[in-house]
Amino acid sequence: MGNSCVTGAPHALLEKTDDPASQWKIIGFSSLLEKGATTVTSDVFHYYGYEWVLEVTPKHKKSGLGSPYVAVSLLLLNTLEAGHVMNALFELSMYNHSNRTYCGFKASNNFHVKKWYSEKKCLIPLEELLKSSDFLVDDICVFGVKILKADISFARKKAAVVPKKVVVIPKKPITVQNLFLQKKEFIKGTYTWTMSNFVDLKLPVLSPAFEVGGYKWHIKMYPCGDQFSTKSLSLYLCMVEPSMLTLELGMMIELTLSILNWKNGKQWTRAGSFVFAGTTNGWGWPNFIPLRMLKDRFFGNIMGSNCIVKADIAIIGSSIDG
Template identity: 55%
Template sequence: SFQLRSAPETKPEEESRGRPAGAMGNTGSTSPASLGKAHVPHLQWKVHDFSALLETGAKSAKSAHFHCSGYKWFLKVTPPMHQKPGAETPYVGLSLKLGRTTLKPGDTVNAVFELSVYNHAKKIYYGRKATHNFDLNNTCSKDECLIPLQKLLKSSAFLVDDSCVFGVKILKIKVCSPEKKAVMVLKKATTLQNLFIQKKGLIKGTYTWTMDNYHELDLKRYVCSPTFEVGGHKW
């Protein structure tokens, strides 16, 4: 298994209409409670060819980072996850990750956030709240069971042209730090990102890099090859 990362570009039946997403426990919960109407997110992440993500066998996929209140954040989706070991119903899980490079030793970032999925038919987000204490040893929240996987795959509201849109909004941040700094969540435009999944078997071939003056590599920290293109992307 492997992880996929995207590059930045820019109801269910039990949903509660018009009700704010319900708050969860201090460190998040995997309990698949009903979804509520959610806010417009800080990050809108569109996953194209969602079925191909399942075919790759990847355990999860992670967005590129987005900025909020001086920190770098990532949204992670876990397509087939279970509420507990041995459970039969697979869910689509979402979690929030805080970039380690923006954390200082000794800091604890308590965040209240909202994980959501976009309903194309109603043109609104549905999701739920969660909280998590982030620090250098704990940079990722627990996975939230957002929606049953089969319900998503059969839905014409959440899955359109084999693509679905996930979102996350940071609602509140409290930092416990020796510096005792206050952090505010300011209003900002939504960051738009896309993840394109390459189906198995469509990319074939080998790139060969012939290196001259190999003995000179000891004088440099690293050396980059010439750019080459695979799958419509440059590497």
């Protein structure tokens, strides 16, 4: 069937791609579904002086597609200077165990400080994946990415982008990341942080250190948003001593950060799963909650001048088996 990866109609849009420059193997994929994971993010991989991660959405629902799909997207982390735009052409793919090829799509995106993520690309219907002997074998799914072309421009004005440079993409050995997901015996912990005089805070603040799973953590908040936010509060979970982890000893954290409502007990929550390893010390959300919503007294997140933040942490996997 030409360059199609498989002959079945559900996969007709998938095309054969080159072998990826970076592979992310998820062992125990079904546990993401059992835990209701919304997104799961890889550890950092490096291309040409920039830091990237893959994000997998196990149950992505897109208008017009009906049933949920397994989707992937590419994220450029905080290595692009403000005012610069990177136009990247790349392939997002998954491994076909039957014919030992990668299948997926070419995509492009303009990355900049305020938009550091690409559109989610639907690879395969979740229902088809679970029935498949092609893409899910022994509960293992392998995802890949290869950047084909990238150029960086400087945006002087909204309507004018001045070319700056072309990023040279040299050949490099394939990098492989493994993620072994646990099905039980998770290490869990919860921490609640109450801040006083919140309305007066302008600069970033750190919570006191707390321990979960033998590691010390703190919550980092940018009350007025960091450089990547759009009129929103930014909130992250950070390791106190990231040097304790290496890429080989990385661990998958299921993270839920919440801002509690004093008046009625409700909360504003964001959740995701992230790999913590030696290459990064923190994950979270630059646009955690819009400032207007946060400071609306009707919403009730701020009572007087206090603010309550809660972190729920579970270690659900690691880069090594066992």
